[in-house]
Amino acid sequence: MNILISGGSGFLGSAFSNEIMSRYRAQNKALHITWLTRDSSQAHPNDIEMMTYDELTSSDKSFEVVLNLAGAGIADSRWSDERKEQLMASRIKPTESLLAFIKRTSIKPKLLVSGSAIGWYGTQGDKPLTESSGFETDFAHRLCNEWEQLALTATEYGVPMAIVRTGVVIHPEGGMLGKLLTPFKMGVGGQLGDGQQIMSWISREDWVGAAIFIIEQHLTDDASSQTTHENTLQTTNDTTAVVYNLTAPNPVTNHTFTKTLGAWLHRPTFFALPNFLxxxxxxxxSTLLVDGQKVLPQALQSAGYEFQQPTLKQALEGQK
Known part of the structure; x- marks a missing residue:
């Protein structure tokens, strides 16, 4: 299998690459991974090929799967107008490059997996949200929705696609947990606001496992059986487009997250940051911190994926 990945060197793309290569080697299956990059000198594993976006414009290579993960971290800095433009451009421009390649190439990919986030649903408190739920309009929704709608253009070229709306990814190498480890280890970690906001999370191991599961399911002859009307998106033709929530089945409150993380690290969690601060x-x-979302992986579980770390305690203990 040939896979092209934008954002391949990132927090999720690198873990995905390592795991799927390990699995395919163990099964004696052929696999070739190419990472898209803007810097051809970027460090990368020896068994990963690098391709610049400029090279992509004239490449005659074919890929069975395209994984679109490029995008700046939404929680990395305050949302100034300039930062909002950066967040949008970092998703839109790589997606446009991929779509131009897909349109031009004579051998179309069998599947495009395109990233998104549970921010698509907007702030809806503790209301259970599945793939068929509606949304509340805010910046996070607009950011995710523009990204998703652009990616759906691939179906106009006959390429099936899956959109993965990702929750808070748990792993000490990065993401939210990576940022929280230092203050919590110092004993100054604590809950945010009143701590009752719901946090929809997923371990990085399960994110990778779910992504591989989705790819393998959609490349089988019975791929159509893995879709339901609840997670099917409307397209301009008969090309399949589905959405999956990549979240664990057991979301937690911020209070529970704080106490569970403190217990795992054997540190107190007395501190708290009030909403106004x-x-x-x-x-x-701050809406990402004080407003909750209870997003459930209904489509993923209906398709038969079994979580390896379905509880937060398991996800944290799996890192030891």
Whole structure:
């Protein structure tokens, strides 16, 4: 199998690459992975090929799967107008490059997996949200929706696609957990706001496992049996487009997350940051911290995926 990945060197793309290569080697299956990059000198594993976006414009290579993960971290800095433009451009421009390649190439990919986030649903408190749920309009929704709608253009070229709406990914090498480890290890970690906001999370191991599961399911002859009307998206033709929530089946409150992380690290969690201070510190971006989302992986579980780390305690203990 040939796989092309934008964002391949990132927090998720690198873990995905390592795991699928390990699995295919163990099964004696052929696999070739190419990472898209803007810097041809970027460090990378020896068994990964690098291709620049400029090279992609004239490449005659064919790929069975395209995995579109490029995008700046939404929680990395305060949402100024300039930062919002950066967040949008970092998703739109790589997706446009991939779509131009897909349109031009004579041998179309069998599947495009395109990233998104549970921010698509907007802030809806503790209301259970599945792939068929509606949304509330805010910046996070607009960011995810523009990214998704652009990616759906691939279906106009006859390429089936799966959109993966990702929750908070748990792993100490990066993401939210990576940022929290230092203050929690110092004993100054604590809950955010009143701690009752729901956090929809997924371990990085299960994110990778779910992504591989989705790819393998959709490349089988019975791929159509893995879709339901609840997670099927409307397209301009008969080409399949589906959405999956990549979240664990057991979301937790921020209070529970705080206590579970403190217990795992054997550190106290007495401190708390009130809502007004979070809003003062982070502005509009504070919605990611103080407003909850209860997003459930209905489509993923209906398709038969079995979580390896379905609880937060298991996800944290799996890192030891």
């Amino acid at each position: 979070l809003k003062l510190m982070f502005g509009e971006m």
